[in-house]
Amino acid sequence: MRQRIVAFVLTAAVAVLYGCAAEPVTVSTSGMTALGRETIHVGIAYDSAGRGDNSFNDMAAAGLDRAKKELLIDATEVTAQAETDEGRSASLRELVKAGSNPVIAVGFLYAGAVGTVSKENPDTLFAIIDDASVTADNVVSLLFAEQEGSYLVGVAAAMASRSDHIGFVGGVQVPLIEKFEAGYAAGARSVDSDIRIDTRYLTRPPDFSGFGSPEKGKAAAADLLGSGADVIYSAAGGSGSGSFEAVRAKPGAWAIGVDSDQYLTAPAAIQPRILTSMLKRVDNAVFQEIQAYIKGDRTGGVKQYDLKVDGVGYATSNAAVKKYEPRLERARFAILSGAVKVPTS
Structure with missing residues (x-):
C-alpha cells in the first residue's frame, strides 16, 4: 500500500510540473521521466576552463545544477579534450555514447565539432551557446545580447x-x-x-x-x-x-x-x-533548453536571450x-x- 501511495504522489507531482492529467508514469532512479516515457540524460561540454572559472562555464554549470534539482534529470559533464575541433568532437561523441540527449556545447569554439557530430547523430539534439553558424534540424543556437x-x-x-x-x-x-x-x-x-x-x-x-x-x-x-x-x-x-x-x-x-x-x-x-x-544568464538558457526538451521542443533553431527576457543585466x-x-x-x-x-x- 505504501508503494502505491508513493507512486501516486510521484505521478501527481509530474502532472503538476507539466500541466497534464495524472497518468501512470515510470520513475527511474537514474533521472526524470519526460512525459512519462523516458529518462532524460543531459550532456554538457565545457570549454577548456571547465567548471570553476567563476564566469562563463560556471554559469552553464549553474543551469545544469538547477535542472538536476528541479527537473530531476541525469547529466554527464566533460571538458574539451583538446583545443582543436577534433578534441571537441571527441568530447561530444563521449557524451552521445553515454546516452546524453540533449547535448549542450558551451561556447562558440564548439561550432565545428557540433557541425560534425550533429550530422553523425541526427536523433540527438545539440544546443550550442554563442554560435549560430550551424543550421540543422537537430541544432539549437542559444544567443545573447x-x-x-x-x-x-x-x-x-x-x-x-x-x-x-x-x-x-x-x-x-x-x-x-x-x-x-x-x-x-x-x-x-x-x-x-x-x-x-x-x-x-x-x-x-x-x-x-x-x-x-x-x-x-x-x-x-x-x-x-x-x-x-x-x-x-x-x-x-x-x-x-x-x-x-x-x-x-x-x-x-x-x-x-x-x-x-x-x-x-x-x-x-x-x-x-x-x-x-x-x-x-547562461544558467537560464541551459535550464530553459533542458526544460523545453522535456516538454517536447526538440527542433533546431535560434533562441535569443536579451534584456527583455532578463537574458543579460547587471x-x-x-x-x-x-x-x-x-x-x-x-x-x-x-x-x-x-x-x-x-x-x-
Whole structure:
C-alpha cells in the first residue's frame, strides 16, 4: 500500500510540473521521466576552463545544477579534450555514447565539432551557446545580447570614473567579444561623450588562449591603469581574475566583472573593488533548453536571450553601485522601449 501511495504522489507531482492529467508514469532512479516515457540524460561540454572559472562555464554549470534539482534529470559533464575541433568532437561523441540527449556545447569554439557530430547523430539534439553558424534540424543556437548588458555596465563605469578614462580588456578579438566592447563604449559615452576608452585584447585568432590566461589579463589591465584608466571591464573568461588583481593594486580603481556576479565569487580582498558585473544568464538558457526538451521542443533553431527576457543585466551585490541605479534603470528602460539601439560593433 505504501508503494502505491508513493507512486501516486510521484505521478501527481509530474502532472503538476507539466500541466497534464495524472497518468501512470515510470520513475527511474537514474533521472526524470519526460512525459512519462523516458529518462532524460543531459550532456554538457565545457570549454577548456571547465567548471570553476567563476564566469562563463560556471554559469552553464549553474543551469545544469538547477535542472538536476528541479527537473530531476541525469547529466554527464566533460571538458574539451583538446583545443582543436577534433578534441571537441571527441568530447561530444563521449557524451552521445553515454546516452546524453540533449547535448549542450558551451561556447562558440564548439561550432565545428557540433557541425560534425550533429550530422553523425541526427536523433540527438545539440544546443550550442554563442554560435549560430550551424543550421540543422537537430541544432539549437542559444544567443545573447551581450551588447545590451555591457551598455549598462558602461553607464556605471562612466559614472564611477574620476579620471574620465576607462578601459576594456577582451579575451580574444572576435566579433562576439567586440559586442561587449561596443556596448560598453556606447553606455559610457551616453553619460560622458568625451570619456576616453582604451581597449586591450589579449590574443587574436587562431590563438584563443586569451580566455584562460590570468597573467595576460593582469598585464593588460595594469597597462590600462598605468595610462590613467580607473575602471576596467574585462570580458575575458578566466583571464578576468588577473585583471581583478591589477585593480586591487591600484588605489581608487574599479573592476567590472562579466557573465556571473563575480563579486560573489571573488576573494575577500578583491570583492570590494568589483563595482558590478555584466550578467549573461547562461544558467537560464541551459535550464530553459533542458526544460523545453522535456516538454517536447526538440527542433533546431535560434533562441535569443536579451534584456527583455532578463537574458543579460547587471549585478547589484556591491552596495557601491546602488547610487548609480537610478541612471542605470533609466538606461535599461530606454533599451527596452527601443529609444536606445545598442551597437554590436
